[in-house]
Amino acid sequence: MQFYGTTLSSRLFLGTAQYPSPKVLCEAIAASGTEVITLSLRRETSDGAGTGFWQMLRQTGAHILPNTAGCHSVQEAVTTAQMAREIFDTDWIKLEVIGHADSLQPDVFGLVEAARILSDDGFKVFPYTTEDLVVGEHLLQAGCEVLMPWGAPIGSGQGLRNPDGLRAMRAHFPDTPLVVDAGIGRPSDAAAAMELGLDAVLLNTAVAKAGDPVGMARAMAQAVAAGQAGYQAEPMPRRDMAVPSTPVLGLAELT
């Protein structure tokens, strides 16, 4: 699977926040088999902890996908992206322009505007968006080559709240890489996203806040792979009524 010309074999993107310890984070990254990890920028502290954290994660060899989490305006998001590009030495950016502080729902109007500014500036934008098809079209017109619709609100673990909307996105954008970003809670949620034909899953809290983050990272990787394989194997259509799987022909009369 290619994202902006970069070929990835793993379809699981993993966030790096909220783990019990740096050691567990690194073990979870390894167990997940991910090739893409997300990071953010925050104010430098006097102890220089950010530098050590960054050096630790560089050693994983994963592609870095910085985010603009917490940005509520176009200017905040654009400036944060520019700062991230310099620090992480990548033109990839997970673009978040948040509309609501409580729901963390994307401000899709600001998102499209910021995506256009950043794409014109050479960024490869991974936009955190909704399943709205028109917004998706505008993001592609703005220069995005990937769309990242939410599954459910960030950190909620609710799974896919609108699978029909995601299915419609797949049908409407057959050649655009689609990544479900946010809301995944369980491995079955990740598998369900992949069974809908989406190309990858980005998750964080579901692994970081599991009782055993490393075990959950491994389970998510297996679920993503199973869902992808299931989609490729073309699942049978649903039926409203039962249809016997055991042949009726030759059934004995025993009454």
Add this chain to the structure above:
Amino acid sequence: MNITVNAKPHDISATTLDAALHELGLTSPALATALNGSFVSRAKRVDTPLTEGDRIEVLAPMQGG
């Protein structure tokens, strides 16, 4: 000169962004800067003058989802 760095007030003698970072001990290579909301690249810090009341943001890598 009174400026704000990461939302905290500072009284500094430096007159450029680069000098201010050194004066405040912010010398890690993994830092990015913004002045009054606009990005200032590493290369341009030396030539970026500061004025009274400027707001500087100094950001570093952090965990993120």
